[in-house]
Amino acid sequence: MTSLDPVSAVNLTNCDRELIHIPGSVQAHGFLLVFARSAEDRLIVVQASENAAEWLRVSLNQIIGGSCANLLGEQLSSELRAEFHSRPDSRSSHYLRSMQLASGEQVELITHSLGERLVVEFERAEEHVSPARLNKTIVNVVAQLETIHDIGELARTITAEIHALTGFDRVLLYSFDEEGHGTVVAENNGGKLPGMLHLHFPATDIPKQARHLYLLNRLRIIPDVDYEPSPLIAADGSDEPLDMTYCVLRSVSPVHREYMRNMGTAASMSFSVVVEGKLWGMISCHHATPLSVPYVVRSGCDVLTRIVAAQISAYDRAANFAEAIRLKAVERDLLTYMTLEEKYVDGLTNHPDKVMELARATGAAFVLDDTCLLMGETPNEAGVRLIADWLRNTGRPDLFATDHLSSHLSAAEGFLDTASGLLAISLSQVHRFQILWFRPEMIRTVHWAGEPRKRVSEVGGTIRIDPRHSFEGWSELVRQRSEAWSAVEIEAARDFRNAMLFIVLRRAEELADMAAELEFTNKELEAFSYSVSHDLRAPFRHISGFAELLLIDESDKLTDKGKRYIEKITQSAQFAGVLVDSLLNFSQIARTKLTLRAVEMEPLVREVWDDVVSQEMRGREIEFTCGHLPLVEGDVNLLRQVWRNLLSNAAKYTSKRDLARIEVNAHRDQQQYIFSVRDNGAGFDNRYAHKLFGAFQRLHRIEEFEGTGIGLANVRRIIARHGGQTWAEGKLNAGAVFFFSMPIPENL
Incomplete structure (x- = not known):
């Protein structure tokens, strides 16, 4: 026969990797048999806990490979076969009945099936508990729910009832946050164990595989922390280690037993509070001395726990529904504002309070291409752009939320007072449009049940992580975090x-x-x-x-x-x-097709200017300057028309000046070049600047300055075809400046 105990050498160095669902042993307050069906539909024992021999008073050799009928009688064998047929692969424990062994010991039978195996646990029966008392307790709790309106009061009620039902010295209900840390929200304590109300427990106290186990099997009981584990035995090579996820007698990790001893707890029992499929919290019971709880009492506590979970779910749903309705109304208002504005973004920027209310933020920012609009309490524009660029350049999702921005972006430590928390959405990966909401740092003190970091020690040359030894209050100041979204x-x-x-x-x-x-x-x-x-x-x-x-x-x-x-x-x-x-x-x-090539603007301007002077400005006193002009990509013939129109206009409207001054310049503005033609001519009323580039639009009488009114319209059309814009500034009798932009070529 082969022992199936894979955790006998656990040294606490790998808590998160420990296979706690296959401990290979059971606790001492019962024994376990695993049956398989033979070809004749008989139940044959293929695995047994070593202590089964003591409980059944037969040798282990007689148990392994023996039939259920021979070991436990034909009647029980028939019941178990029916159980096997009616609940195949049930993967959840089911109370069958109680029975008396040949030794006179009374046991409770709890079964579940795993594939082709039927697992039967025989747990020592404790003193009889009146079902009427349990029913009365459950009915009273349900009746009280009508007058309970918050989770705190509900938690206090349930811990008091479970304390009364089980007799445990201390009953705690604690909830988990998003990071897995637990907070004790209610406690009922008889005074023999230290109080833990409002204390925090680090996530490392319950490894992730244990949390998963608590979701699958919501009850765990340890009547005596100092029990001697009884290993599972199977015929040589006959079976894999048994998955004991759903076993009541499952032996627990040596790490957890050491943790209990450090806590001064000799017995414990816990129930998982599962809300919407997630481990919301735990009801944890502790006793200073060994204590067993009858199955029927545990079942009653489990029912109460499920009632509590359902009520918490109802509270959460009601609160979330009310908040969702409120935020939906804010969203509706914002969308209405957007649709009423010609530029939909104005509908948001004109109502900053509503924008911030949508996320209960203290500040918000819009980043639209090169524009950055701030509202409320935010980092400065440079800080907002830094965050927006980080979101965009690191491939963050279209929606990103954190209450600890500095843990993602170290530079965020520079604006904790405005942006410790960030909620951001992006509407486009092509044209930048990001909305960012901010929350400030919320400094708080967390009271832990002992120093939360586990100690590292060396034993026999092996480095190991020790479970915590002290659970005395230990305070920590938490910084760089905002209120969570x-x-x-x-x-x-x-x-x-x-x-x-x-x-x-x-x-x-x-x-x-x-x-x-x-x-x-x-x-x-x-x-x-x-x-x-x-x-x-x-x-x-x-x-x-x-x-x-x-x-x-x-x-x-x-x-x-x-x-x-x-x-x-x-x-x-x-x-x-x-x-x-x-x-x-x-x-x-x-209609003309653009023929794009590199165009040197400075020689082109001087060439056009010479033509204008020879044809339109002979005999006039002129002061012409041309700054350095960059290389662009365009159609040289069309750009020649642009310069011809602009320079000819400058010559025409300075004709009444004794000294005509005309300047051509250019400068870079982000991803474009801005060209300008400035003159000291007749100018124009700047209120009508928007009319200048329209066809047949004139701001001066034809008797004063001849012309068709088409030239500037040609300029606008040509520049638009090159991806640029045109505009002008002027003052009546004080000259004018005409501008146009051209994209900076990428490949020149």
């Missing part, structure tokens, strides 16, 4: 992001439809203007030509007044011809 607040931010995406997409669809309509209309207008201007050129030439012939051939027959009329006709026809040519050029600009 609740699940409801995080979900509200997620919902808001999705709603904003819907609005943005809907607005984008509307703009796309408008753009398509405008594109179609523009194409029709361009085709129409091209056709009209082309067809009008000949008539205007004819009018001008025949008027000139009339002056030459019939001059002697015309009066002076008639000659003036014909001169006016000639001038108007010529101007109309120029206007038609300009209109034709304007329509052709949109």
Whole structure:
């Protein structure tokens, strides 16, 4: 036969890796048999705890491989076969009944099945407890629920009832936080053990595999911490180590037993408080001396614990539902503000209090491409940009939340007073649009049940981690953390992001439809203007030509007044011809395919300026300066038109100055170059600057300065096709500055 005890050599160095679900042994207050079905449907023992021989008063050789009928009688064998058939692979313990062994010992039978194995535990029966008393306790607790309205009062009630039912010296109810640390929220103490109300227990006290076990099997009992484990025995090579997850008698880790001794506890019992499938907390019972609790009492306590879990779930759901409704109303208001504004972002920035209320934040920030808008208490703009860049560059998800930002971003230690906590959403990975909510540092004192860090010691050359020896109050000042973001607040931010995406997409669809309509209309207008201007050129030439012939051939027959009329006709026809040519050029600009290449702006400007001087500024006193102009990528012929229009305009509107001053400059602004043409000419009223670049728009009478009103419209159209913008600034009789931007080329 083979012993199946895989943890006999545990040395506390690997608590988180200890296989506590297969300890390979049972506690001493009972024994365990594992049955398999034979071909004749008989139950045969394939594993047994070593102490079964003592309990059954037969040798282990007779037990292993023996039949249930021979060992325990035909009646029990029949009941167990029925149990096996009715609850295959049940993976949860089931109370069968009590029985008296041949030795006269009374035991309780608890079963569960694992695949092709039936596990039967025989636990020593304790004194009989009246079911009526248990029922009365449960009924009283349920009745009290109608008057209990918070978790604190509920916790105090349940610990008092379990203390009365079980007789344990100390009964605690503690809850777990997101990091797994436990806090005692209620205690009922008979005075024999130290009080622990409001103390904290570190997550390391309950390793992660133990937490998983508590979810699967909600009850754990240790009647005597100093029990002698009884190993499981199987026929050689006949079985794998038994998974004892659902066993009542499962032996516990040596680490935990040492922990109990350090705590001064000789017996313990615990019930898992499972809420919404998660381990919300534990009801933990401690006794200074060994103590056994009858199965029926444990079952009653388990029922009470499940009632408490259901009530906590109801409280949480009600609170979360109320908060979700409140935040949904805030979201609705914000979305309404967005839809009412031409720029939907203005709907948010104009209502900062609502934006912060959505996440119960003390500050918020919007980062939109190169714009950063702050509201409430936030880091300065540089700090906000640092956080936003970190979120973007480290591939954080579209929604990120933490109450300990400095643990992720060390630079955040510089603004703990405004941004210890961060909740952020991102709406686009292409065009930056991030919303960040902030919470300040919340300094608090945590009272631990003993110093939470485990000690490391060396025993026989082996380094081991010791369970804590002291549970006296130990205080720690917790810093660099904010109030944690609740699940409801995080979900509200997620919902808001999705709603904003819907609005943005809907607005984008509307703009796309408008753009398509405008594109179609523009194409029709361009085709129409091209056709009209082309067809009008000949008539205007004819009018001008025949008027000139009339002056030459019939001059002697015309009066002076008639000659003036014909001169006016000639001038108007010529101007109309120029206007038609300009209109034709304007329509052709949109139809011309761009031929992009590297363009040296400075030589181009000087070339165009020489042409302007020779054609339009002979005999005038001029002071012209051209700063260093960068290399750009563009269509050189179209850019030549831009400079021709701007420099010709500067020459025209400085014509009444004794000394004309014209300056051309450029500078870099982030990812673009800004070019400017400044003059000291007639200027304009800056209130009408937005009209300058429209077709046929003039801010001066034609009698003062001639022109068609098409030149600046051509400039805007050409620059727009190069991905830039145009604008102007001026003051009447004090000159003007015309600007245009060009993207900085990536490959030049």
